[in-house]
Amino acid sequence: MSTDTLDATSAPDTTRPRRPVLTVSDLRIALDDGTELVRGVDFSLAPGEALGIVGESGSGKSLTCRAILGILPGGIDVTAGSIDFDGIELTDLGRKQWRPLRGTRIAAVFQDPASYLNPSIRVGEQLAEALRSTLGLSRADAKRRGLELFRKMGLIDADTVYRQYPHELSGGMLQRVLIAIAVSAEPELLIADEATTALDVTVQAEVLDLLEDLREELGLALVLVSHDLAVVAQVCDSVIVMRDGAVVESGRADDLLTAPRHEYTRQLVDNHREYGLESFIGKEAARV
Amino acid sequence: MLTAILRYHSARAAVIVLGLIVALALFGPVLAPFDPLEQDTSAILQGPSGTHWLGTDNVGRDVFSRLLAGSTVSVLSALQCVVVGFLLGVIPGFLSVYLGRSVEWFTLRLMDALITLPFLVFAVAMTALLGNGLAQAMFAVGILIAPAFYRVTRAAALTVANSQYVEAAELMGADTSWIIRRHAVRKVLPAVGVTFAAMTGASLVIVSSLTFLGIGVVPPDPTWGGLLASGLQYLYQVPFGPVVPALLIVATVWALNAIADALRDATGRPARRAPRKQEVTSDVH
Numbered sequence: 001m002s003t004d005t006l007d008a009t010s011a012p013d014t015t016r017p018r019r020p021v022l023t024v025s026d027l028r029i030a031l032d033d034g035t036e037l038v039r040g041v042d043f044s045l046a047p048g049e050a051l052g053i054v055g056e057s058g059s060g061k062s063l064t065c066r067a068i069l070g071i072l073p074g075g076i077d078v079t080a081g082s083i084d085f086d087g088i089e090l091t092d093l094g095r096k097q098w099r100p101l102r103g104t105r106i107a108a109v110f111q112d113p114a115s116y117l118n119p120s121i122r123v124g125e126q127l128a129e130a131l132r133s134t135l136g137l138s139r140a141d142a143k144r145r146g147l148e149l150f151r152k153m154g155l156i157d158a159d160t161v162y163r164q165y166p167h168e169l170s171g172g173m174l175q176r177v178l179i180a181i182a183v184s185a186e187p188e189l190l191i192a193d194e195a196t197t198a199l200d201v202t203v204q205a206e207v208l209d210l211l212e213d214l215r216e217e218l219g220l221a222l223v224l225v226s227h228d229l230a231v232v233a234q235v236c237d238s239v240i241v242m243r244d245g246a247v248v249e250s251g252r253a254d255d256l257l258t259a260p261r262h263e264y265t266r267q268l269v270d271n272h273r274e275y276g277l278e279s280f281i282g283k284e285a286a287r288v
Numbered sequence: 289m290l291t292a293i294l295r296y297h298s299a300r301a302a303v304i305v306l307g308l309i310v311a312l313a314l315f316g317p318v319l320a321p322f323d324p325l326e327q328d329t330s331a332i333l334q335g336p337s338g339t340h341w342l343g344t345d346n347v348g349r350d351v352f353s354r355l356l357a358g359s360t361v362s363v364l365s366a367l368q369c370v371v372v373g374f375l376l377g378v379i380p381g382f383l384s385v386y387l388g389r390s391v392e393w394f395t396l397r398l399m400d401a402l403i404t405l406p407f408l409v410f411a412v413a414m415t416a417l418l419g420n421g422l423a424q425a426m427f428a429v430g431i432l433i434a435p436a437f438y439r440v441t442r443a444a445a446l447t448v449a450n451s452q453y454v455e456a457a458e459l460m461g462a463d464t465s466w467i468i469r470r471h472a473v474r475k476v477l478p479a480v481g482v483t484f485a486a487m488t489g490a491s492l493v494i495v496s497s498l499t500f501l502g503i504g505v506v507p508p509d510p511t512w513g514g515l516l517a518s519g520l521q522y523l524y525q526v527p528f529g530p531v532v533p534a535l536l537i538v539a540t541v542w543a544l545n546a547i548a549d550a551l552r553d554a555t556g557r558p559a560r561r562a563p564r565k566q567e568v569t570s571d572v573h
Contacts, residue, residue, distance in 0.1 A: 069459060103460035116456040120474055129470070130460050181460065 020044040021188050021221045022068070027081035029063050029072065029245075037076065038063050038245045043238075047188060050215060050222040052232030052253065054268065055242035061225045064242075065193045067091070068223070069108055070098050085189065103134040107182035111194035113174035117166040123177045124150075124162030127184060134185035149180045154210060172203035179210065186218055193225045208234050229272050233257055241265045292554040299550030302543035309540050313363035316356035324349065324357035324510050333525045342532055346522055351515065355533060358510035362495055363540075365426045365504075369491040370484060372430025377437025378480060382472065384438075385445040386464055399435040407432055407494055408501075415504055422495070422511075425504035429494050433487050440483045444476040478555035482548050489544035496537050512537050 022045040029038035038060040045051050053061045066072050068083055070090060083090040085106065093101075110116055117126055127149065128142040137145060143162075150158035153176040166174060175195060182190060192211060196204040212235050215222050226232055232239055233253060240250040241264065249262040260266040293299045317324075321341075328348035335343045342351040380395040407429055414428030415421070448454060448471050457467055499505045499513030512533045519529030 071455065071459065099461050099463065101461075102458070108459050110452070110456075112452070115452040118453045118457075118471055121470075133466070134461055178456075181456075 019046070021047045021086055022223075023082075023084040024064070024068070025082050025084075027064065027067060027083060028079045029060070029067055029076060030079045032075050032077070036079070036245060038067075040081070041240070041242070041247055043240055043247075043250065045189075045221045045223065047221050048215060048219040049238070050212075050224060050236045052236035052239040053223065053225045053242060054227065054229060054232050054239060056227060058244075059242040060245040061227075061242050062193055063245075065108070065191050065223065065225055069106065069191060103130065103187070104185040105187050106189045106191070107185070107187040108191040108193065109175065109178050109182050109195040111197050113171060113178050113198070114166055116178055117174065119166050122163055122165055123169065123174075124164075127162075127177065127181050130181045130184050145184075146180075149184055150177070153177070153180045154206065155180075170203075172199050172207065175199060175203075175207055176210065179207070179214070183214055183218065183220065187220065189221045189223070190214075191223045191225075194227070195224075196231055197226065197228070204231065205234070211235060229257065229268055241268070293547065293550040296550040296553065298546045302546035302550070305539050305543040306547065309359070309363065309536070309543070312356060312359040314360075316359040320350075320353035320356040322350035322353040324354040325508050326350075333522055335526055335528060343526055343528065345518055345529075351519075351529070351532075354510035354515055355512070355536070358512050358515060358533075359536075361422065361505070361509065362492065362499070362512040365422045365495045366488055366492040368423065369426040369430040369433065369494070370488045372427055373433035373487060373491075374437050374480070374484060376431060376434035377439075378441045378476075380434075381438045381441025382445055382468060382476075384442050385449050385472075386468065395438065399438045402432055403435050405432055408497060411494070411498055412501075412503055420504060422499070422504040425498050426491070426495065429491060433491065436483055436487055437480060440479045441476050444479045445472045448472045448475045478551065482552045482555070485544050485548035485551060489541040489548070492537065492540055492544070 024044070025042050027038060027041040028036060030036045041060070041064050043051060053064065055061050063072065063076065067078050068085075068090065070093060072078070078091045081091075085101070088101070117123060124143070124146055127146045128139070131137050131142040131145055132139070135142075135145075147158050147162055150161055155161045155173060155176055161169065161173065161177070166177075169177065175198075179195075190211075195211075196207050199207060208231060211222060211224070214220055215235075222235070224232060224235055236253045238251065239253045239256050240247050241256070241262065242248065243264050249256060249260065249265045256265065257269060260269050294303070326349060328344065328350075330348065331340065331344050332348045333344060333346055334340055337343070340350050340352065342355065345351055345354070377399075380399075384392045384395040410432055411425045411428045415425045418424040418428075445468075449467075451471075454467055454471055457471065462470070495511070496513035496516065499511040500517045502514070502517065505511050505514055515533040516530050516537070519526070519531075519533060522529055
């Protein structure tokens with residue numbers, strides 16, 4: 001990671017109390033037939049802050065994210081509550097009103113990086129296209145900026161990667177490419193929905209480091225969705241734990257993970273203790 | 289795309305054959321040694337000779353010259369037909385994916401209805417309605433082959449529209465026209481190219497069939513199908529008559545199909561082959 005910032009002025013200023021960039025209050029999401037899938041989620045996120053959403057499959061974490069991004073699947077709608085992004089009520093927006101926000105102010109990365117890139121276009125071009133459409137850069141400027149972003153993302157041989165097709169890159173590299181595209185227009189909010197789940201543990205840690213660096217540099221507010229407590233513990237300031245569409249516990253990450261109050265959270269933490277690597281190393285050490 | 293299909297031997301031969309035919313269509317009327325309409329009553333129904341390479345017909349016209357002159361009409365009407373089908377198929381194909389439920393429903397039902405109509409009968413009916421001309425007849429056939437283009441376009445456009453990279457593009461602020469231009473077209477193009485080549489072959493057969501039946505062409509004007517028909521009429525006197533026009537039609541259609549096949553293989557959708565006999569019998573023993 002190089003030390004020069006993408007935009008020094010937007011670096012978080014920790015001395016001043018910050019107005020939240022995203023406030024979700026009593027968000028409810030339901031199927032057309034009335035079945036409620038998300039039952040009242042509340043949180044708020046200041047610029048430069050990272051929030052983790054933890055929970056098992058089907059707990060409503062991804063739906064919450066999709067609601068924030070305005071891409072709920074067909075037949076599923078926000079039925080109550082509000083999503084306030086810097087004074088804009090996102091639940092009311094139509095397609096046209098979404099466009100100026102997307103890419104430039106709100107961006108996202110997802111679980112399976114390979115399927116989020118067009119397989120028939122070189123990855124560099126896909127980044128350059130994003131730069132040209134969101135920032136209105138010229139072809140040459142977009143390429144220069146694109147290469148710079150690739151280097152910043154820790155893609156060592158940026159010039160080669162720029163000319164490669166998605167199938168020629170590994171999962172970790174593809175995720176870096178996608179993160180580069182997502183942050184290319186320096187958005188205020190980045191949603192990472194299981195963004196590191198498909199990566200192996202070392203690559204996962206590297207990508208998380210990258211996200212953390214970007215957060216510090218750009219003052220990026222980060223919503224990190226994961227079913228893995230370790231991922232959340234590494235990056236997030238605060239955590240909400242979801243189960244069956246409801247928030248069961250929320251709080252500062254340190255407090256919540258060291259002293260979980262709700263039974264379900266305790267279970268998650270215990271599972272991690274029981275099956276995590278540390279416990280095995282501990283046992284071996286005890287036996288010897 | 290051309291370099292990709294040239295790896296296949298059959299496609300290389302097909303490109304050469306097609307090149308010759310296009311040259312015939314472009315320069316045929318200029319190259320013809322005789323006026324294709326000029327009658328010479330002193331030389332009726334002759335076999336091939338030094339002066340008349342492919343012989344003469346029942347009113348003494350030079351068959352070779354007529355064949356050359358007929359190439360332009362035959363090839364151009366086949367192309368006209370395919371272009372009509374392409375426009376009427378590809379555009380609704382895209383619209384059905386991007387313009388919502390009602391457009392989707394309407395275009396699907398319309399294309400289903402068109403599929404039920406038989407080519408030749410519809411073309412005959414249309415020439416009765418619009419006047420006996422090849423342009424009218426081929427426009428009618430063009431409408432009927434539109435469903436082939438529509439379906440291919442729609443199938444490819446649908447897979448792109450539901451893909452995650454399009455969702456990602458939307459999340460980066462791309463609008464529908466950008467997504468069609470940048471993502472859908474490159475997925476649809478190879479499939480449509482295959483259909484275009486195959487359909488050109490098919491419409492050439494239809495042009496030939498129509499002109500063979502005497503539809504859409506005013507009598508003295510030569511076409512491949514018309515020459516085949518008149519050749520058959522005097523088969524007893526000149527047995528060689530229908531061979532060359534028939535071969536021309538066959539060669540063109542083969543070339544177009546071979547190119548279509550190579551195009552399909554080159555763009556990553558190899559034909560499903562039937563299991564070989566050996567493999568089947570080896571299971572039995």
